[in-house]
Amino acid sequence: MFLRMIAYRLKVLLKNRTLLFWTLAFPIALGLLFNFAFGGFDEVGKLETTKVGIVSTDEEKTADFEEVLFSIKNDGTSIYKGQRLSEEKAVKQLAADNISGYYTITPDDITLSVSQTGVAQTILKEFLNQYVQKTAEVESLLASGSIQPQELSQDLFIEGSHVEDIQEADSYSVKSFYFFTLVAVSIMYGFMWGLKNSNDQQANQSANGIRLCLIPKNKLIVAVTNLIASYILFYIQSLIILAVFRFVYQVDFGDRWLYILLIYAIASLTSISFGTLIGNLFTKWTYQQKNSFGIAISMAMSFFAGMMGSQSIKYWIDANLPLLGRLNIVNLISDSMYQLFYYDSLQPFYLNLLWLSGFAVVFVFLNYFFERKAQYEHL
Template sequence: MFLRLVIYRIKVLLQNRTLLFWTFAFPVVLGLLFNLAFSGLDDLGSLETTEVGIVSTDEQKTDRFVEVLASIENDGEPVYREKRLTKQEAIAQLADDKIAGYYEITPEDISLSVSQNGIPQTVLKEFLNQYIQRTAEFEALLASGSVQPQDLSEDTFSDTEFVTESHESSNYSIKSFYFFTLVAMAIMYGFMWGLRNANDQQANQSSNGIRLCIMPKNKLMVATANLLASFLLFYLQSMLILAVFRFVYQVDFGDRWLHIFLVYAVASVATLSFGTLVGNVFAKWNFQQKISLGVGVSMAMSFFAGMMGTQTLKHWINVNLPLLGRINLVNLISDSLYQLFYYQSLKPFYQNMVWLTGFAVVFMLLSYYYERKVQYDHL
């Protein structure tokens, strides 16, 4: 009987073309736009040597930064050539397009100024983001006493290692990073199927809910069958989207495929359970209002996860408000994929899996609590 409920539920869900579009077709179309926008960012072959201004009030900090910047090479030739300038000279040369941009280096901060958007400017921005992020990580390691300063200077700020990790697709890919956030957002959209389950399980929300409530079957069995059916359908959708991203859009996800499939599975259960919980908590809202709430939450999570060009904000949150990053489902999913792609150690990945699993369990228990206490005067 349970298997029959699952099969019937899958048939019902397949008839909902609107949700099929938003959870399958929309991510694929958005992925096409991402591919057109970011496909050239990892190709340094199209870059000629470009001059970059350096405005400095901290010579020691500047020397280290310039050494790393000069290590960016294309076929043995430097991609960027630094020019030491005053701020007034840098502003004038930037206005005349004599430099791609200029870095202003002070004891407190490093900032970048550009006058246009192009591949050289984009790479300069990404380089600065990665440099600041890695430097903060190393300062934290030094403060903890887990490494020695000479180890960092030898292993990290060598001529090629840092830049290789920042720009070669085998170690760091700008395109892959943005697709990781897109994948996370697409998985987050699984909340829509969870909302549909909640809507169809409550008698005060739909006619389907009335029929399910008068069935001579345990409500927990019905809810579990609905969750399993939506999981199977959504997971299959997600695998198809992943195949399009990998084989059509040529996105590099690394080679840890079993772990990637695990991310999809755990994250799908978490987002489906989240949608069911939202549907039960806001039972008095109509379905469209709950969809709008879920989309708004998903977009906010995507923004703080760095999807809209907000990598600097994402890094600031990770450093200063790490708990906010931990409770962001989109950030947890995209970080898990990033860690599989970038890090050798799987410890951070498993920590994210524990958080995602915890959220899934909490969402399911709360949904069960809300559904269990629902009573109706009449049907």
């Protein structure tokens, strides 16, 4: 009887074309757009020397900046070729596409001017961001007395940062990085199946809920069978999406497939349980209101996980508010994929897995608490 209830629930869920679209077709379509948008970013590692101009009003600051800029090499070849220019000449050369951009260095600031967006311009901007960040860190260390001027070296600016990114470009895939976040978002959309379960189980929300309350079966048994059915369906959907990303869009996920399947399994349970919890918490809201709330939460998590051009915000959170990153389910999933792809050590991955498992356990326990206490004055 238990297996029969799961089979019946699967049939009901498979008839819901709207949810099938949002949890299966939509991520695949969005992945196609991602493929067009970011497919060429992996050519970063094959860049020829980028020409850049430098407009300076501070000789000492410019000399320090140039020393770091021109030290960046890939396979022994300098990444940047720069020349000092007046502002007027820099503007003219930029307009003629003779340079990819130019830095303006003043005693107070360093800015970058570009005339278009592209891989070269993105790299120039990333270098400036990291240089400014490192410079601020060094000034802070000097002010606190933690380091002495004679201890400073170029390594403070290049260690583990932009230089390594360029030198390891053959193993670094920008396309994969963006798809990791998309994978996390597509898994997070599993909350819709959990919300559907909750809506169908509540007598004040649907006719199905009324019928389920009248059948001679324990309500918790019904809830468990609904959870298992939605989990089976959504996990299969997630694997289909993963297969399309890997074999159609040619996204490199690395070779740790057992761990990838494990993160999918736990994350799918977490997202479905999260959707069920939304339904159990806001019992007086309409289904559409609860669904909109779930989408809003998912989009907020996606933004802070770096999906919408917000990578700098994600990095700032990781550096300054790591606990906030741990509370972001989308960030946990995407970071887990990232760690499996780039890191030899599995320790960071295991930590993320522990957090995701903790969320799943908490959500399931809370759903049990609310569903056990659910009562209706009349049907």
